[in-house]
Amino acid sequence: MFKLRSRSRAKAGDGDVANKVQEVEPAEDADEDLGLVMKITINNDAEDDSSSLVFKKTHRRQNSRSLPKMDALGLQKELQPSNELKTTIDDPSKEEWFRTWPENKKDGVVNGSPNNRIRATIPLDQLLKAMPLAYSPVTKQLHVLPKVEQSEHEELKKIPKMEEEHQKEEKDCLLSTSDSFSSLSNISREITLNPSFDEDACSTASLRDAFLPIQHKNTAATNDLAKNKQTSAFSNLFSKSIFSWKSSSKESGEWKLFGKKCSNRVSSGLSLDEACSMNSMSGSSSNSSLVFSGREASSGSLILEARPSNLPAKSPEEEERHRQQYQQILEAAKKKELKEAKLKKKQIQEQLRAEDSVAKATAIWKTDILPKWESVKNSKKVRDLWWHGIPSCVRCAVWQLAVTNKLNLTPQDYYTYHSRVQERLLTEKMSSQDSNSVPCPMDAAIKQIKLDISRTFPYLSIFKEGGPNYDSLLNVLAAYVCYEPDLGYMQGMSFIAAVLILNLDPAEAFVCFANILNRPCQQAFFGMNEAAMKAYYNTYNDLLTENMPQLSKHFAQEQLAPDMYFVQWMYTMFSNALHYDIACRVWDLYFRDGEEFLLRAALGKT
């Protein structure tokens, strides 16, 4: 079997680059199937010159045998695999072998355009014929021989200076292998004796021509990168022919999988070899090292491949598409993450800025405004700051100052009224047993207050029975009923008192509450002064007609009167209709501008 295999390799090398590619990979440990497959492929593709096969084979055997003799360095390398490994590492292009094949191929795709040009310009069979190959008995592999001919030298001179620098680095190598070089060129000349190689000179030249742009391009990058790209580009060229060939010779799924990945690898290995030959490297030394690394990579690639072995291999187009899709998904995810991070950062910055401005405003309010309230309260600066909202921690002080205390109430008054209420509640409890007692209007008010407290800002849950602010709200409202029995309690008051309690302590809230309700607007509504209420409605309606004539007309057409919606805003000072924070902002400005601002808020005009 081994004999057959080695023969087939020689044959393949003459006929088809693809076969050659296949051959390097299996090495010694390949099974019998491999040999069979190769034999078949030879029959398919390499029939063109069977007569010359034997001749070539023998020659190559001789050549490769003579190689170690001719090149001391090469011999050393071949005999000591550890040294070879070292060279593998030293050579930047070997990095390719430790990468997974999709990446490998991706590189090829990225740099695929020059390859396409090659494909377009050089017929494959010509190209393959032009490949100088030799069999090495040590590695049991077929190797590409460096071909040093006149035309090639000329082409090499054209390589830009950077490439020359690259070559300089390998000058030592070049010098030491110059002997083998001449011998190799002899070999290749021997090969050209074969009649099928008549066009060798021109085809090789054209092949080199085709590669030069790639090399030229890649020298701009580092040596590693240059070689990687070159080799992968070259491998792309080979892999395509392999796949088309493989499709005709598919026998077992497992082999396909194995062969596919390996071929990919090995093809790049071979192309690497080609690159080495162009750089005047010792062909045998690099080839032998390739065999080792190729074996490692092929077994590793099986593990890396996620595709189950019982499934047929993907077509190259499908692979390419899947890879692109995968890349797209990755890119999209990356983009999304970046965007989210950016947004979050922005939000945090905004929050910090807002907090910063609030802190600054608080300091200004505390140090500059509150101590000299009376003198600065009407200054433009204060009013501007006021417009932007009072920081919640100074709201308590500002509201009390802004509402003023025309009624001259003191916290002490609150406690007086509060104790009176408590007394009344006690006597009510006692008299409740006596059914004949006439219900006092205050009792009815307190009953109503109790009913409404838990239904004031119910979503906050703090005014519910047993809640933290239930008693304070009850006390403030009850104290007010006691203080102003004529006005008493009316639904809507609980909302106003609740907002005050959320900002002030009960005694302060009571004083503030009484003073707010003493304002003309509240007096009109809570006092059920229908004429005054009507005046407010009319003012609002006039403003609405003036500012939003279409809406006003529509409301009129639908018979939607202000007393159906505007009345609620006035009774609660927007605290029921608006969110608590916004309601507080409205209140800030109501205390600055007066009832004019309530109308402005009603119209949504800033």
Added chain:
Amino acid sequence: MSESYDYLFKFLVIGSAGTGKSCLLHQFIESKFKEDSSHTIGVEFGSKVVPVSGKQVKLQIWDTAGQERFKSVTRSYYRGAAGALLVYDVTRRDSFNALANWLADARSLASPNIVVLLVGNKSDLESQREVTFLEASRFAQENELMFLETSAKSGQNVVEAFSKCAKAIVTKIESGELDPDRIGSGIQYGNLKPTRNSASAATGRSCPCKV
């Protein structure tokens, strides 16, 4: 609003504060009990189309504030109501005692022909009951009212209360007892039925936001 209907009735929900008027409305519209309900200031609105005797009737419901002191404000809402749900709380006798006042207001301010259904709400709180079913039904009989006990919490009889009241109005229209064309009847024609008063019906439907 894409919904179509034969009639639109203006409905009132009246009664003392805290009897559950807003919760009744919410249960009727949303089929849910509103736990965190705040007390109504002025009036709030709701509307729903219900099938009544083979007709689609849109109920435009005005849920009014219950406090006695608000009456001067709520009085303006009564005008042109076709039906009313007069609500009391079965656990609070004072809300039952106030019914006569509410009824007088409804009949004088809305229309003497207003169809009123007495609703004893919070029927789920049986243990706290202060007003018996018999007592309330006697009051209803005396005042020519329909009567139902409901629970806005459990949803019991809520839809029935609104439907029953609407059905009574439809019956009155069909018997000729109620004239939808009379100004202030609280009844408008919908877009389903071409009628002799299609012009006014069309104007009634001109607004897409009309509740």
